[in-house]
Amino acid sequence: MSVVLIGPPAAGKSRAGRRLAKVLGASYADTDKVIVARHGAIPDIFAAHGELEFRRLERDVIAEHLETTEVLSLGGGAVMDVETQARLEGHTVVLLTASPAAITERITGNSKRPLITGIESWTQIYEARRETYERLADVSFDTSFRPMVRVVEDIAEWLEQNSKEGPSDVA
Ligand SMILES: Nc1ncnc2c1ncn2[C@@H]1O[C@H](COP(=O)(O)OP(=O)(O)OP(=O)(O)O)[C@@H](O)[C@H]1O
Ligand SMILES: O=C(O)C1=C[C@@H](O)[C@@H](O)[C@H](O)C1
Ligand SMILES: [Mg+2]
Structure with missing residues (x-):
């Protein structure tokens, strides 16, 4: 069983996940980073092969890491992929969100996300996905203008009290 962090771009999934794993002494992977290590930069994959091919790579990397990676x-x-949605069943799914004001600060001047050109496109994408994020999530945390250490403390505390297999048994 894995603890899986989901949510809109720049919500803090990578930062929080890495830190959460450290706090729990758990194994960790970031599916974007696995794809980049294997296939190169995300904007380059989108440009050369298209979003559909990126989604195929992403689906496979997730299937490979669920069950074996603790965070x-x-x-x-x-999570917009239906196969991935089905695979998340039985895992602990943590949704991270943030307000448009917080996201604006985070995405300004960053060109690593080919689908996000500014807060308008972020908002559009978030609204289109919101129902899916919320449906899949066991719990949700807002990361807006909060130090990541605090966010991770909250997640760890929630896991301790609510984890599907207990706090010392997240794998
Ligand atoms: N709580 C926070 N306070 C301030 N800045 C933050 C916070 N969380 C994340 N950031 C910043 O926002 C940016 C995005 O964070 P991160 O890469 O963890 O998001 P993500 O959800 O993994 O995004 P993506 O969907 O693109 O993978 C980073 O520059 C990070 O430093
Ligand atoms: O929200 C999205 O669709 C994406 C978010 C990033 O994490 C990357 O997976 C990629 O840039 C696509
Ligand atoms: Mg990330």
Whole structure:
């Protein structure tokens, strides 16, 4: 069983996931980073092969890491894939969100996300995905203007009290 972090772009899934794994002494992977290590930069994959091919790579990387990795940060759009949605069944799914004001600060001047050109496109994407994020999530945390250490403390505390297999048994 894995703890899986989902949510819109720049919500903090990568940062929180890495830190949460450290706090729990758990194994960790970030599916975006696995894809980049294997296939190169995300904007280059989108440009050369298209979003559909990126989604195929993403689906496979998630399937490979669920069950074996204790804490897993997904890419922002990963949960829109129906196969991935089904695979999340039985895992602990943590949704991270943030307000448009907080996101604006985080995405300004960053060109690593090919689908996000500004807060308008972020908002559009978030609204289109919101129902799916919320349906899949066991719990949700707002990361807006909060130090990541605090966010991770909250997640760890929630896991301790609510984990599907108990706090010392997240794998
Ligand atoms: N709580 C926070 N306070 C301030 N900045 C933050 C916070 N969380 C994340 N950030 C910043 O926001 C940016 C995005 O964070 P991160 O990469 O963890 O998001 P993500 O949800 O993994 O995004 P993606 O969907 O693109 O993978 C980073 O520059 C990070 O430093
Ligand atoms: O929200 C999205 O669709 C994406 C988010 C990033 O994490 C990457 O997975 C990629 O840029 C696509
Ligand atoms: Mg990330």
